Amino acid sequence: MSTLPRAAELGLIGCHVCGQVCRFAGGDGDGLACPRCGSALHRRKPASYARTWALLIAAFLMYIPANVLPIMRTASLGDVDDNTILSGVVELWVKGSPSLAVIVFCASIVVPMLKFLALGTLLVSCRRGSGWARRQRAQLYRLVELIGYWSMLDVFVVALLTALVRFGLFSLVEPLPGVVFFGLTVVLTMFASMCFDPRLIWDGQDDSDD
Amino acid sequence: MDAIPEGCADISPSTLLICEQCDTVHRRRSLARGEVAQCARCGAVLERHHGMRIDTLLALVLAALVVFVQATLWPIVTLGLNGQQVAATLWDVIRMMWLDHSQVVAVIAAGTLYVFPLAKILSLGWLLLYARSGRRAPGFRRLMVAMHHLGPWTMSEVFVLGALVSIVKAHLYFDVIPNPGIYFYAALMFLITLFAGVDLARLWDETREDEA
Known part of the structure; x- marks a missing residue:
């Protein structure tokens, strides 16, 4: 037993929803409900690996068409211009404001890629019970949770421009399928990071990294 | 600790x-x-411990409710081209995405920008109203659990940044006139950051079930 006791070692279980500390005899807690909030009690989020992997792979499959297909069509006087996520960033950089282009690039490209890499790394390293950089991996998970939903930025930009630019023949903006795939990517990665249980990072045998 | x-x-x-x-x-x-x-x-x-009393929190929630309603009702910006003008409210944004074959996006936007933020503000206000006197509101347990699950699904602050990017993009080709909606959204973003650090779990400890 290390100097920092964990719930299981003391026969305790913490409610994942309200944080209530419950006394607990043994087993994995299935079928018990929190006395305070009524949510099901678990030692670890159920089927964390399988669910996170499934959602992450689904999100990645959506992410391919999201980047390849155009997300927005700009039409003015018969001149049609389709933009992908990346070409939208480039356009903003060249014509508008480079600083906003950097923000959009981070939200649309860096954050989703970071989520795939970070959750993938966490899943693989936790499955192997690795003691490597535990504290840093815990921080990485919190970062993913914190910034994940900002990826929705580009989806809202397309939605707003569609609603605003309606000048008939002169100028028109339409959403294209890429934006639907991108929206789904963001939703699926958010579910994936919710299904991952950060407690797994600390579950390996080796406590040398404490 | x-x-x-x-x-x-x-x-x-x-x-x-x-x-x-x-x-x-x-x-x-x-x-x-x-x-x-x-x-x-x-x-x-x-x-x-963020030092905010229940009354302070309740006042902030009421402010957020007023600002949120105004932000969704008013047009956000108006675009002008050759004398024509088009303005859009949040509701127009959602409706246009639905009509333009992007129903998935319309549903995501309606949920994260409209339904969930409103649900969060209303349930928080309801809980705090009773918590002022140390009581638990009817439906306390269910609302606290629901708020936990709402978690990151309210995205008004992302929408504000999205509006900023849209304005810069639109400004290349059109006249952009800001409308009250955008100012209310800016105020809402400010209120949301104030709330971000609030630890609601304390309501479990600070309230008691009514002796019925």
């Missing part, structure tokens, strides 16, 4: 805190104003 020593099985659970990120058990300590308790193992925030 002290980590509890070995062999202290007689400590009552309410004096303990379990880190929700790594399951480390800590002995609970009362925090001074502005203090934040961090997990000794993984560094996650265990508890924070």
Whole structure:
């Protein structure tokens, strides 16, 4: 037993929803409900690996068409211009404001890629019970949770421009399928990071990294 | 936060805190104003005392409700081209996405920008209204659980940044006239950041079930 006791070692279980500390005899807690909030009690989020992997792979499959297909069509006087996520960033950089282009690039490209890499790394390293950089991996998970939903930025930009630019023949903006795939990517990665249980990072045998 | 020593099985659970990120058990300590308790193992925030009283929180929630309603009702910006003008409210944005074969996006936008934020503000207001006198509102348990699950699904602040990007993009080709909606959204973003650090779990401790 290390100097920092964990719930299981003391026969305790913490409610994942309200944080209530419950006394607990043994087993994995299935079928018990929190006395305070009524949510099901678990030692670890159920089927964390399988669910996170499934959602992450689904999100990645959506992410391919999201980047390849155009997300927005700009039409003015018969001149049609389709933009992908990346070409939208480039356009903003060249014509508008480079600083906003950097923000959009981070939200649309860096954050989703970071989520795939970070959750993938966490899943693989936790499955192997690795003691490597535990504290840093815990921080990485919190970062993913914190910034994940900002990826929705580009989806809202397309939605707003569609609603605003309606000048008939002169100028028109339409959403294209890429934006639907991108929206789904963001939703699926958010579910994936919710299904991952950060407690797994600390579950390996080796406590040398404490 | 002290980590509890070995062999202290007689400590009552309410004096303990379990880190929700790594399951480390800590002995609970009362925090001074502005203090934040961090997990000794993984560094996650265990508890924070932000110094806001229930009344202050309730006032902020009411302000957020007023600002949110205004932000959704008013047009956000108006675009002009050759004398023509088009303005859009949040509702127009959602409706246009639905009509333009992007129903998935319309549903995401309606949920994250309209339904969930409104649900969060209303349930928070309801809970705080009763919590002022230390009572639990009807439906307390269910609302607290629902608010936990709402988690990151309110995205008004992302929408504000999205509006900024849209304005810059539109400004290349059109005249852009800001409408009240955008100002209310800016105010809403400010209120949301104030709320971000609020630890609602304390409502479990600070309220009691009515003796019925």
